[in-house]
Amino acid sequence: MSASSLYPPTLRREPPVSSRRWFAYSLFALAGIGLFFIPAFIIRPFRHQSPRALLLAMTLRQRAPLGTLIAALACFILALVLWKTASRWRKSLLVLTLLLVTFSAVMARLNYFEWMFHPIDGAQFVAQADSKLDAKQMIMAVRIGTEARAYPISQMAYHHVLNDVVAGVPIAVTY
Amino acid sequence: MNGRMLHFYLAGINNQNFLMRDRETGTWWQQITGKAIYGPLQGVALELVLSDELTFGEWRTESPSGQVLAPVVKYTKEYDSNWEPDVAKLPVVISFPGTELKSRDVVIGLTIGGAARAYPWDTFAKQSPILDRVNGTPVLLVLGADGKSFRVFVSRIDGRDAEFFLRAPESATDSNQWNLVDASTASQWNFQGCATSGSALGKCLDQTPALKDYWFDWRNYHPETTLYKH
Numbered sequence: 372m373s374a375s376s377l378y379p380p381t382l383r384r385e386p387p388v389s390s391r392r393w394f395a396y397s398l399f400a401l402a403g404i405g406l407f408f409i410p411a412f413i414i415r416p417f418r419h420q421s422p423r424a425l426l427l428a429m430t431l432r433q434r435a436p437l438g439t440l441i442a443a444l445a446c447f448i449l450a451l452v453l454w455k456t457a458s459r460w461r462k463s464l465l466v467l468t469l470l471l472v473t474f475s476a477v478m479a480r481l482n483y484f485e486w487m488f489h490p491i492d493g494a495q496f497v498a499q500a501d502s503k504l505d506a507k508q509m510i511m512a513v514r515i516g517t518e519a520r521a522y523p524i525s526q527m528a529y530h531h532v533l534n535d536v537v538a539g540v541p542i543a544v545t546y
Numbered sequence: 547m548n549g550r551m552l553h554f555y556l557a558g559i560n561n562q563n564f565l566m567r568d569r570e571t572g573t574w575w576q577q578i579t580g581k582a583i584y585g586p587l588q589g590v591a592l593e594l595v596l597s598d599e600l601t602f603g604e605w606r607t608e609s610p611s612g613q614v615l616a617p618v619v620k621y622t623k624e625y626d627s628n629w630e631p632d633v634a635k636l637p638v639v640i641s642f643p644g645t646e647l648k649s650r651d652v653v654i655g656l657t658i659g660g661a662a663r664a665y666p667w668d669t670f671a672k673q674s675p676i677l678d679r680v681n682g683t684p685v686l687l688v689l690g691a692d693g694k695s696f697r698v699f700v701s702r703i704d705g706r707d708a709e710f711f712l713r714a715p716e717s718a719t720d721s722n723q724w725n726l727v728d729a730s731t732a733s734q735w736n737f738q739g740c741a742t743s744g745s746a747l748g749k750c751l752d753q754t755p756a757l758k759d760y761w762f763d764w765r766n767y768h769p770e771t772t773l774y775k776h
Contacts, residue, residue, distance in 0.1 A: 415559070419561055426584065433572065433585065484556045484557060485556055491618055495615075496613035496614065498613060498614075499612065499614060505627070506601060506603030510599070510614070511599055512597060513597045514609065514612075518612075519611070519612030521613070522614075523614065523625075524599070527615075528626070529624045532555065532566055532577075540595075
């Protein structure tokens, strides 16, 4: 038997060009995945953030939409090239990381906080007589000029932020 | 900002306060301070608009023609009219052991000339009206007749420091009437800080912004805050 047939194909040493490509692929995949997941991990509702962690999260989140897109494209191109010579487990790894990188690129362009707390689309205001609020319910009251508006806290505690214009003054109502 | 209207959207939670971004520049803003903390407009502060936390009933009597935000029908089940006790049960991510208050104790927070002071709600509710000084400015904290609405005023009439007290109700039927009186002119003042009778009639006190907040949140964003104790 010749020496080469004793080695299963997966243990053959890969040519240097291919291992550089795998290295590049790993870098792009980590970057693409990290750009979304690191900020998402840092900015979690019941987790304390230090000022440095918050700064990192914002820095990454700012660059994420473009960064994840570039990383995803690079990964796909590299994956196509690497596919032919990849073993079965490496192919699975490629598929898994491509899915994650795509997921990151999509999520980096979406605001999932607004899935948890939907913004108000087209705020409507009614006269007091038409409101079903109980007299004891708390509201945030604003008066600008002669215009008085009330924002019920039970609603603002869910939506969190509302852009409004009162007597010509643009305000952001937050809770 | 410089004549350009900004539109804000929810962008994250930060130590149980929230972060928002504006669509125009993508700058990140801290909700509780209104300051831009990252991005093109970093360092800019939004101007605080004076607002009151009142009961709907109290607001109705004061501003009968005012309009109220209508609930969005598809989110009605998300609105929790019982939110106060429900939120009070949520975990807290930052706490200040060793301070006299518990994390979810409610306080009224004021900042005057950069000095911050917190008034425990329970103390305030029992002692209202509270006269105090913050950074040299005399302040008057008052609880509305409904026991839930509150306002804070600068306690000065015509530039002179003034003292206020609640006059005892004159009769049994009077017990729900709000009788705030100033010590020097004995004029009657209403919950909006304006004199309704007496020699000060027509004058109004300047209102100062105040925030009803949880102790942990107030203390986190105002580390130098003093605490009202009595």
